[in-house]
Amino acid sequence: MAAAPEQSQSADDWPARYLGELATQRQLSHHTVSAYRRDLLELATLAGHHDWPRLTHHDIRRFAAKLHAGGQSARSIARKLSGWRGFYEWLSRQVRLAANPVDGVRAPRRPKTLPKALSVDDAVQLMEANAHGHPEPAELCDRAMFELLYSSGLRVSELASLDMVYTEGGNGVPASLGWLDLAAGEVVVTGKGKRMRRVPVGAQARTALAAWLAVRPPARDGSAALFLSARLARITPRVVQNRLKAHALRAGTPVHVHPHVLRHSFASHLLQSSGDLRAVQELLGHASITSTQVYTSLDFQHLAAVYDRAHPRAKSK
Structure with missing residues (x-):
């Protein structure tokens, strides 16, 4: 019969054991293990204690919001949540947890980045x-x-x-x-x-x-x-x-400049000249018009730049 999971383990030792298993059993690189270690240290700092099983779903949501308010990017927060979630999945096999407190917690939405396009002259x-x-x-x-x-x-x-x-x-x-x-x-x-x-x-x-x-x-x-x-x-x-x-x-x-910049430039310049979003969608091979609508933002940027250069009241004195 398999031995029951240890429950008398010191709370401070759980991260060390987890990181050790990542390094030896999963054979993750030293760089990756160090990143997980930093994330767990940050979680301990946010919690103000090392009693890992006591953290709740509400705590994790509050910590993610605090990181976002502190200026951390959505990408960085998502990575940390993923690391914390993995730790709690492992911890649930060591001690009895009511639930994984990180499950269901999502990082803030990443801002939609506009594709880069060359100017017509460039x-x-x-x-x-x-x-x-x-x-x-x-x-x-x-x-x-x-x-x-x-x-x-x-x-x-x-x-x-x-x-x-x-x-x-x-x-x-x-x-x-x-x-x-x-x-x-x-x-x-x-x-x-x-x-x-x-x-x-x-x-x-x-x-x-x-x-x-x-x-x-x-x-x-x-x-x-x-x-x-x-x-x-x-x-x-x-x-x-x-x-x-x-x-x-x-x-x-x-x-x-990379090949996709030329694809973006093609779409942006065509839309600026024609205003026909559906035609641009067909030419790009987008299954959904939603994928093409980002170029309307690029088109507005072009119009805004023209306005700034040309309108006599566009700029403050």
Whole structure:
């Protein structure tokens, strides 16, 4: 018969035993165990005692509110609540608890962060940087990728999965996740939830794509991948990200640029010009209009900036 859990353990020893098990049995890193230790010390400080089984659901809610009032972020509070909850799950196996006091306690809602978007001028400057002269094939590949990301608002995974042409699998099912139809000026991509959509390709992007296709070498595996790495294999999202970052630094773009910034810029600039939220939703491949509505906030930021610059009574003297 298994031995009953120890109940005569000193209250001060419970965290030490718990942290010891995290380190030895679950083999968590020293850094992670140290973070749990700090969280439990903070809980003891908030409680003013070490009688862990006495803490209630109301106490934990009050502590979370106090942390929030003290300026701690919702993310930090959520992490601490998770650590406290794990400790009490363990403690309930050592002593009899009426309930886990952390269960049901939620961190404050995190403020909704708006996606970052380039200004129209910065986007144009980024696209046109180093666009003259006689570029090498790798530069033509990069230019075509960046123009397509901004022109069509693709996710980087959608871009990387594109083939040069439609390829048919069994029973007429497409063999690829996406393909370019340069003559029609559109790409077909498979996005989240395996939803397929057609997206127009702008004139500048079509020109850049034609220039790349004219010099594109055969892929080593014989695939129809539209964009290739230096090893002539299908490009990966990580390589696209690194190339775009380096290009933006050379172009002197004032903010950090990654592929999703170009997707956000596409949506924001299109909405500023058209005001058609439903069309932007379709082009982005969002299943719900709620995901697209964040761009209305970006649009208002643009309008507010125009107001601040132009209205004679916008600024105080």
